[in-house]
Amino acid sequence: MSDDPEPAVNISGGTAGGGVAAEFDPATADTRAEAVVDRLGELYWQKTYGGQDAFTCLVRTILSQNTSDKASQPAHDALLERYDGDDLDLAESLAHAEQSTLAETISSAGLYNQKSETIIDTAEWVLEEFGSAAAFDTFVKDEAPAAVRETLLEVRGVGPKTADCVLLFAGGRGGVFPVDTHVHRIYRRLGIAPPDADHETVREILERDVPAAKCGFGHTATIQFGREYCTARKPACLDDPEACPMADLCDQVGVYSETGEVVDPADAPE
Ligand code: SF4
Numbered sequence: 001m002s003d004d005p006e007p008a009v010n011i012s013g014g015t016a017g018g019g020v021a022a023e024f025d026p027a028t029a030d031t032r033a034e035a036v037v038d039r040l041g042e043l044y045w046q047k048t049y050g051g052q053d054a055f056t057c058l059v060r061t062i063l064s065q066n067t068s069d070k071a072s073q074p075a076h077d078a079l080l081e082r083y084d085g086d087d088l089d090l091a092e093s094l095a096h097a098e099q100s101t102l103a104e105t106i107s108s109a110g111l112y113n114q115k116s117e118t119i120i121d122t123a124e125w126v127l128e129e130f131g132s133a134a135a136f137d138t139f140v141k142d143e144a145p146a147a148v149r150e151t152l153l154e155v156r157g158v159g160p161k162t163a164d165c166v167l168l169f170a171g172g173r174g175g176v177f178p179v180d181t182h183v184h185r186i187y188r189r190l191g192i193a194p195p196d197a198d199h200e201t202v203r204e205i206l207e208r209d210v211p212a213a214k215c216g217f218g219h220t221a222t223i224q225f226g227r228e229y230c231t232a233r234k235p236a237c238l239d240d241p242e243a244c245p246m247a248d249l250c251d252q253v254g255v256y257s258e259t260g261e262v263v264d265p266a267d268a269p270e
Contacts, residue, residue: 022041022211022213022214022217024037024038024039024040024041024042024214024217025038026038026039026042031209031210032190032192032209032249033187033192033205033206033209033210034209034210034211034214035249036187036190036192036218036246036249037210037214037217037218037221037222038214039245039246039249040217040218040221040222040225041214041217041221043221043225043245044221044224044225052169052170053090053133053137053170054133054136054137054139054140054141054166054170054171055090055091055123055126055133055136055137056080056084056090056133057165057166057169057170058122058152058158058162058166058170059076059079059090059094059119059122060072060076061161061162061165061166062115062118062119062122062157062158062162063075063076063079063106063109063115063119064109065111065115065162066110066111067109067110067111071108071109071110072108072109074108075105075106075107075108075109075112076106076109078105078106078108079102079105079106079119082101082105083097083102083105089132089133089134090123090133091123091126091127091132091133091136092123092127092132092133093123094119094120094122094123095120095123095124095126095127097116097119097120097123099113099116099117099120100116102116102119102120103115103116106119114157117157118156118157118158121155121156121157122155122157122158125155129151137170139151140166140167140170140171141170141171141172145167145171145173145175145176148163148166148167148171149163149164149167152166160178160179160199160200160203161178161179161180161199164176164177164178164179164203165178168215168216168219169216172216174212174213174215174216175207175212175215176207176215176216176219177203177206177207177210177215177216177218177219178203178219179199179200179202179203179206180219180223181232182222182223182225182226182227182230183202183206183219183222183223183226184199184202185226185230185232185264185265186222186225186226186230187202187205187206187222188202188253188254188265188266189230189235189250189251189252189253189254189255189265190246190249190250190251190253191250191251191253192205192206192209193205193206195253195254195265195266195268196265196266206218225246229243229244229245229246230244230246232262233262234262235252235255235262237250237252237255237257238255238257238260238262239257239260241257253265253268254267254268
């Protein structure tokens with residue numbers, strides 16, 4: 001089982017924050033990708049997204065790059081404790097932060113020198129472009145998702161996954177399916193995306209094939225599924241094909257139960 005259990009409360013803003021509730025029924029799915037997400041809906045707690053403050057969400061996502069939630073959460077808490085005051089705009093406070101102090105504050109997240117530089121750069125960018133974290137929040141929530149995405153990608157240290165997470169968790173935008181390492185691996189193993197598809201191609205396929213209201217749940221539930229069943233080195237079907245609840249929907253690309261071998265789908269023979 002995962003050591004990162006579901007939170008007891010809905011950590012997002014729920015329907016009040018712009019999230020949309022969805023029905024999950026594999027029997028009525030129009031595509032295989034939707035059937036997979038519907039089955040995840042039967043396996044895991046369903047929740048809606050949106051409502052988080054956009055700049056806080058951006059900082060949270062930068063902290064989580066290349067590390068686990070377990071390591072990045074204390075860094076996030078320590079950062080907010082030190083830099084987020086009632087009468088202080090978080091972007092303003094971080095833009096003026098001493099880099100070495102910020103690095104020390106977030107040290108539990110790993111790569112803290114690089115991340116502290118990115119966070120300060122991002123805070124400066126938010127102040128320059130929008131004037132405050134609150135104005136940035138309004139931009140993320142009100143502008144067209146494609147425009148928000150394009151703008152976020154201009155910032156050094158912000159990649160497509162970070163941009164999509166901000167759109168999803170802050171903006172509550174339907175139709176945004178961020179692709180991290182789990183999502184990238186699993187949908188290629190399933191045979192839903194081509195074996196050599198890059199992150200952007202997998203995202204385009206999922207956003208095309210999964211209804212908008214189910215994309216946010218699909219993202220987080222796929223990550224949980226990747227930790228519990230379809231892990232990088234030892235997918236559940238390797239020893240026992242019956243052990244995976246997704247087996248009947250899966251092509252198992254790069255997984256060879258006869259030999260116990262697992263390769264990246266891009267390296268699997270056709
Ligand atoms: S059947 Fe195997 S490869 Fe397919 S999703 Fe399940 S664990 Fe992953």
